Amino acid sequence: MKSLFNSQALQRSSIEELGSSSSVAKAIHLSKPTTTVQFGTSLQHLKQVIGQLAQNEVIPFATHGKWSSHELLRYLLQFTGPASVSLTTWAITEEPLRMIHKLIEEGQITEFNCVFDYRTEKRKPEALQFAQCIVSRVKLTHCHAKILVVQNDHWQVTVVSSANFTNNPRLEAGTIFTLPAVADFYKNVIDNEINK
Template sequence: MARRIDFNLFAKPAAATNSSSIMPEQLTTVMSDSLKLADTINNIAPGCCAFWVSDGEWSMHQMLMAILDKTGPAEVYMSTYAMSETPARIIAQLVDEKVIIDLYCVLDNRVDVRTAGSLQIIKAMATKYAMVDTHAKVTVIINAQWKIAVVGSANYTENKRYESGVVVCDDAIADQQIKWIKQALADGRS
């Protein structure tokens, strides 16, 4: 008699979430169930410095969604070398649903050549955007309770690479990142 293999024995456990339930239902399906991402998000607290490694399990837009689910609606400042269309569409939904109150976006000058579709989406929904020579991957999330800076290697693309960085909950560091992003927005072309 042939033995049956129970593949459920090897199922990856789902991450426990501390959802604030602000995430629109249609976006909850694209949120990551990575335990490593959940651990990083659970470590975010005032004054924190949480290091993260994605192991290719999740992408930057999924980290942004998880942070916003914890913080509630916020202003978002971001700089990225690359942005693909799926993350741009997800960010657009977050803006439409008022999860992102205002979006300030700095993109590399070649985004119009590499991913014109994502640029069109950003143009339509960003409070302000600019294209400059940048390789910086920075996201700052701000509301009345939080000032969070995420600095790392991950672009706003879907990828299965190892990426790493740090989440810092420090007003001065968040303000420093916003300062140069605002300067890039003023200096860049739109």
């Protein structure tokens, strides 16, 4: 499935202004959907839901509990190739981390930076301990944001969603952006939190 929105509807001149949170809301103006939303039923159906990635697209999605954030990450890496991954999440569990570790070992993830909610240390100490063994940089702080940024020389992909990095049977929704300015903005948000 192609992007639900016509990429020509994006105000590209405004996208360059993405440098502050106030400009983000104004930067992207979407036309009405050009097709109906299709919902995934598993990782194998992500192709039907997300489709082929293309540059400068905005792709909204809903999971209906049929796939999780780490499965979406694996799917995106099939298009981008090896890439740096930065993420924020309120909750993370061991199974998604094991899949991420495998992607690191396979060379699909070249750098892995994370911001976790500070309560991860008490809620999921085993997951945090595992994460600390595989991340490039990690920060524990007050965090409820769910952001994923995948970057290399050819791709700048951002996912902003309601989903944590857990196996999630609930309805979650979000948006994929293949817009460099959006990736740069959210990567700066993550880096600023890590560097505080």
